[in-house]
Amino acid sequence: MDDPTYxxxxxxxxxxxxxxxxxxxxxxxxxxxxxxxxxxxALMAGELVVPPHFGQHQQWGAILPLLGRxxxxxxxAGSPASVADAPAGLSGAELAIAETGSVLLAQNxxxxxxxxxxxxxxxxxxxxxxLVPMLDDAAVILQQLTRAGSDQRxxxxxxxxxxxxxxxxxxxxxxxxxxxxxxxxxxxDEEEAKP
Amino acid sequence: xxxxxKVLSPQQVVSEETATPTNENQPFEERLEEGLRNDNMHxxxxxxxPSWRVSRRDVFxxxxxxxxxxxxxxxxxxxxxxxxxxxIEHQAELIAQFKAQAEAAGAIIYEARTAEDANRYIYEVCQxxxxxxxxxxxxxxxxxxxxxxxxxARNIKAVETDLGEWVAQLAHERPSHxxxxxxxxxxxxVGAVLTEALGREISRENVAEQVAxxxxxxxxxxxxxxxxxxxxxxxxxESGTVMMLTNEGNGRLVTSLPPVHVVMAGYDKLIGTFAExxxxxxxxxxxxxxxxxxxxxxxxxxxxxxxxxxxxxxVDNGRSEMRADPHFKxxxxxxRCAACANICPSYQQVGGHAFGYIYSGAxxxxxxxxxxGLEADAGPQSLCVSCNACETVCPVEIPLPNLILDVRxxxxxxxxxxxxxxxxxxxxxxxRLFDLAVRLFSLAQLPxxxxxxxxxxxxxxxxxxxxxxxxxxxxxxxxxxxxxxxxPLRDRVKGQLSPSLHGTTSQAITERPGITVCYFAGCMIDxxxxxxxxxAIKVLRACGVQVTFPQKQNCxxxxxxxxxxxxxxxxxxxxxxTMLEQALAESKADYIVGATTSCVVTxxxxxxxxFEDLQQxxxxxxxxxxxxxxxxxxxxxDHVLLANGTKLPVRKSDSKGDNxxxxxxxxxxxxxxxxxxxxxxxxxQDMLGLELREMPQSDVCCGFGGSTSIEHGEVSERIxxxxxxxxxxxxxxxxxxxxxxxxMHLRGGVDASRRRIRVLHLAQLIAEQLE
Numbered sequence: 001m002d003d004p005t006y007x008x009x010x011x012x013x014x015x016x017x018x019x020x021x022x023x024x025x026x027x028x029x030x031x032x033x034x035x036x037x038x039x040x041x042a043l044m045a046g047e048l049v050v051p052p053h054f055g056q057h058q059q060w061g062a063i064l065p066l067l068g069r070x071x072x073x074x075x076x077a078g079s080p081a082s083v084a085d086a087p088a089g090l091s092g093a094e095l096a097i098a099e100t101g102s103v104l105l106a107q108n109x110x111x112x113x114x115x116x117x118x119x120x121x122x123x124x125x126x127x128x129x130x131l132v133p134m135l136d137d138a139a140v141i142l143q144q145l146t147r148a149g150s151d152q153r154x155x156x157x158x159x160x161x162x163x164x165x166x167x168x169x170x171x172x173x174x175x176x177x178x179x180x181x182x183x184x185x186x187x188x189d190e191e192e193a194k195p
Numbered sequence: 196x197x198x199x200x201k202v203l204s205p206q207q208v209v210s211e212e213t214a215t216p217t218n219e220n221q222p223f224e225e226r227l228e229e230g231l232r233n234d235n236m237h238x239x240x241x242x243x244x245p246s247w248r249v250s251r252r253d254v255f256x257x258x259x260x261x262x263x264x265x266x267x268x269x270x271x272x273x274x275x276x277x278x279x280x281x282x283i284e285h286q287a288e289l290i291a292q293f294k295a296q297a298e299a300a301g302a303i304i305y306e307a308r309t310a311e312d313a314n315r316y317i318y319e320v321c322q323x324x325x326x327x328x329x330x331x332x333x334x335x336x337x338x339x340x341x342x343x344x345x346x347x348a349r350n351i352k353a354v355e356t357d358l359g360e361w362v363a364q365l366a367h368e369r370p371s372h373x374x375x376x377x378x379x380x381x382x383x384x385v386g387a388v389l390t391e392a393l394g395r396e397i398s399r400e401n402v403a404e405q406v407a408x409x410x411x412x413x414x415x416x417x418x419x420x421x422x423x424x425x426x427x428x429x430x431x432x433e434s435g436t437v438m439m440l441t442n443e444g445n446g447r448l449v450t451s452l453p454p455v456h457v458v459m460a461g462y463d464k465l466i467g468t469f470a471e472x473x474x475x476x477x478x479x480x481x482x483x484x485x486x487x488x489x490x491x492x493x494x495x496x497x498x499x500x501x502x503x504x505x506x507x508x509x510v511d512n513g514r515s516e517m518r519a520d521p522h523f524k525x526x527x528x529x530x531r532c533a534a535c536a537n538i539c540p541s542y543q544q545v546g547g548h549a550f551g552y553i554y555s556g557a558x559x560x561x562x563x564x565x566x567x568g569l570e571a572d573a574g575p576q577s578l579c580v581s582c583n584a585c586e587t588v589c590p591v592e593i594p595l596p597n598l599i600l601d602v603r604x605x606x607x608x609x610x611x612x613x614x615x616x617x618x619x620x621x622x623x624x625x626x627r628l629f630d631l632a633v634r635l636f637s638l639a640q641l642p643x644x645x646x647x648x649x650x651x652x653x654x655x656x657x658x659x660x661x662x663x664x665x666x667x668x669x670x671x672x673x674x675x676x677x678x679x680x681x682x683p684l685r686d687r688v689k690g691q692l693s694p695s696l697h698g699t700t701s702q703a704i705t706e707r708p709g710i711t712v713c714y715f716a717g718c719m720i721d722x723x724x725x726x727x728x729x730x731a732i733k734v735l736r737a738c739g740v741q742v743t744f745p746q747k748q749n750c751x752x753x754x755x756x757x758x759x760x761x762x763x764x765x766x767x768x769x770x771x772x773t774m775l776e777q778a779l780a781e782s783k784a785d786y787i788v789g790a791t792t793s794c795v796v797t798x799x800x801x802x803x804x805x806f807e808d809l810q811q812x813x814x815x816x817x818x819x820x821x822x823x824x825x826x827x828x829x830x831x832x833d834h835v836l837l838a839n840g841t842k843l844p845v846r847k848s849d850s851k852g853d854n855x856x857x858x859x860x861x862x863x864x865x866x867x868x869x870x871x872x873x874x875x876x877x878x879x880q881d882m883l884g885l886e887l888r889e890m891p892q893s894d895v896c897c898g899f900g901g902s903t904s905i906e907h908g909e910v911s912e913r914i915x916x917x918x919x920x921x922x923x924x925x926x927x928x929x930x931x932x933x934x935x936x937x938x939m940h941l942r943g944g945v946d947a948s949r950r951r952i953r954v955l956h957l958a959q960l961i962a963e964q965l966e
Binding site for chain 1: 442468477
C-alpha cells in the first residue's frame, strides 16, 4: 500500500473518477472498507442492499459480518422492483482502471446487476492489485472474461461515476436512471479482516 | 421458419400516414425557416460550440500530457481509422466471426437488408412474444428505419428512455443532434412538453425536478416492458460482444430488465478486437462531449440469464452501396460522435432539423442519400459552407468536405444547375469569353458603383426598387458587393497603369537574379481586388524575388467545383494545368505563388482528387507534379524567404505615424486545408513588429462559403456578424486575412454596416509597412 508507483496510480484513478463525479477511498483491509461504508451519509437508514449470495463471496463475503457489527442491516437483492431506489447498495468489481477512473462490473445474475443500476448510492469494492493503468490492460481482461465456458461473463460494464445527463440546456444533472452517488473503495489486503 | 403467432388483421393496422407525424416530413424550406427563427436554439448552440471546443481540446491534451504522443488525437484517430478500414475491407470475415461467437453465447442474429426488413423482424418478435410495450435506449439506427412510427402504426408502444429522446418523442420531433437530442429546446419548453404529456404541472424552470420526474415515469415502463431495444457503438468480432455507451444509466436498464433485448446496429459498427474498441472509447466520449469517458460502457455477449433472449439485428439499408463506392465507403468509419455538427458554423445557425435529415451534421449530409435518398439531401447539403472544419475534428478521418461536395455534384447531376450558375460557369470555362464578359460588366456597373469599389444598398438607391435589380439589392443589404475592377490585375501588371511594374511585355517582371516565381492571381484578385495582387507582387519584389505573370491564366475551377459542377471544373483544371506547365517552362520559375489560399488548395489538393476520381492517370500525374511547385503567399514568405534570411525592408517604427493594431482571421482553407497558423502571425508580429490582438474564435469560418452566401444569405450574414463582432471586440484597427473570398465578404459586411475596422489582405498589410 505504500508502494510509490501504486500511490501514483491510485492518485490518477482518484483524479479521473473525481472529475467524473465519483468518490474513491483506499482501505488497508476489509474492516477499513466496512468503516468507510458504515460512516457514509447514505447509510443513515442503516440498510445496505447486496447481490444474492454476497456473504459466500470468496473475496468480499467477510465484510458482511463486519458491517453487521456496526449495526448495518444487510438485504440481499431480489426483483428489480424491490431494489429500486434503495438508499445504498454494495457490489464487488473485477477491475479498476486508472486511465478513466472506471471500475469493471461483471455479473451475469440480474439480481446482482440491479444493485448497481437502481440503488441511490452504490459502493464498489475492488482489490488493490486489480487496479490497472490503462484501458488496454482492461481489454485483455475483457477478452478473458468473454471466453466461452462456464465462467463466461455475458454482461459487463465499465462504470465511471454516477448516472448523469446534460440533455436539458446542457445543465449537468446527476442521477437520472442510475445511482446518484458512486463510491469506490480499493482494498489492500482483504485477508486481514480484523478490526 | 413457421409463424406460430397471431398476425394483426389489416383493420388493426393503423395507417402509417395517420401515425404520429415527425418533423422531417416537413419540407426543407420550412425546417430551415424554423431553425433560423428558433432563437433559443440558436443561443444554446452558440454557447455550446465554444465551450465544447475548449473541453474537447483540453481532454485530448491532458491524455497526451499523461501518456505521450501515442495518445495524441492525431495518433489515436489514425489508429482507429486503420482499424475501421480493416473491418470494412474484411466485412464478410468479421461478420462470420461475430456471428459465430455471439451465437455460441446464445444470441440470435438477424441480417436485415432494408429498413422495412429490420422493422418487420422486430415486429414479428413482438407478436410472437405478445409484447405491446417496448423501452428503448438511444439508437440512431432505429431513427434511420423509423421503427417507432412503424410499431406505433401496429399498436405497439415504444418508449424512448434516453431523457432527450423521450422529450423529443413526446413533442413529436426528431432529435436535432446525435448526442444532445433536444439542444434546440429550453427548460421552459421541456417543462411544457412534460406538463402536457403527463397531465400535471411540471416545473418549467427547475431542471433537477424535470429529471426526477422522468426517473419516476420511466421506472414504471422499465418494470413493465416486454422488450428493450438498444443500439450498439461497436460489435466486437473476436468475442461476439455488443459495446454500448451511455451516461444516464437507461441503457443498462433497457438491456437488463425486459425479458427480450433487441440490438439494432449497422454493419459499420463491426470492429475486430477489444483493443481496437478501447481506442474507439477513448475517441468517442472525448469527441462527443469532452468527457474523459461516459458513465457506463456496457459489453453484452449473448443472454446473461436463463430465459433471456438477445436478438441482434444487423442493418444494411444502403451500407453495401456505400461500401461499393471507393469514396463513400470511408463514411462507414463513422462512430457517431457528432463532433462534425458541433464544429459546423452553419449547423450552429440552423440546427439539426435543417442541417441534415434524420442523421444531422456533416456526416448527415453524407449518409442521407444512402439511407433516405438523394432528394432528402438536396436542401440540407446546400447549407455546407465548405469550411473543412469538420474534417479536422473527425476521430476517424472521414474526408467529410469532399464527400459533401460529391453529394452536391450528384444533386446537380440529378437536378441540373440553376440557369444562372450554368451560364456563369459555362462562360468561366471559356477564358476569352469570360474575359470579355467581365470587361463589359465592369463598364455596365458604372451607373451603380459611380467609381466606388462597392455595389452597396446606398449606391443602388432608387435603382434597387426596380424588379430586375431587387435581387441584387437584397444581397447587398447586409453585405455590399464588390465592384469589378475596371482594370484587372493582368492589365495592371502589363505596365499600363503602375510604373513600378514596367517591363512586363514578355509577361516577366524582371528584378534581380535569385528566386523566380510565377504569380497565379485567381479570379477574385485579378478581377475584383487587383490591388491585393499588386501588393503581393510589390512585397515579393521588395524581397528580391523575380515575378512572372502568365497572361493566359484563367479561373482554376474552384467555384464550379464548390457548386457541384464537376464538368466545368475539369475543363478549367486542364486549362490551368496546361497553362502553368507552359509558364513554368518559359520562365524557369522555382515556385508558383498565389495569394489566394482557396485556389492554392484547388491546385494542390482538389485537382489530384478530381483526376484520381476520374481515373485519368495522365492528368493525375501532371496535377501531382504541378502541386509540388505551388505555394501560398504566407508560406512562401515565411518558409522560403524569411526562413532563409531575407529581410523585409520595413519602415522604421518612429516613421510610423499611424496606429496599426492587427487582428487576424484564419481563413478556413488556410488553417483547415493548408494547416497555416503561425506563418502570418510570425510575419505580423516579428517581421513587421506590429501589435497583434487575437480575436475569440479566430479559426471559425467567416460565413462566405462561396455560393452559400447567395443561396442562404441569412445563414451567411449571421456567421459574418459573429466574426466582425469578434474582430471588433479586440479593439484592433485592421482585420487581416490571406484569402480574398473572406476579405470580399468581410469588407462588404463592414461597408454595409458602416463599421470602422479596415479589412486587408496580409500582402496589403506588409506592402503598407514597406520602406
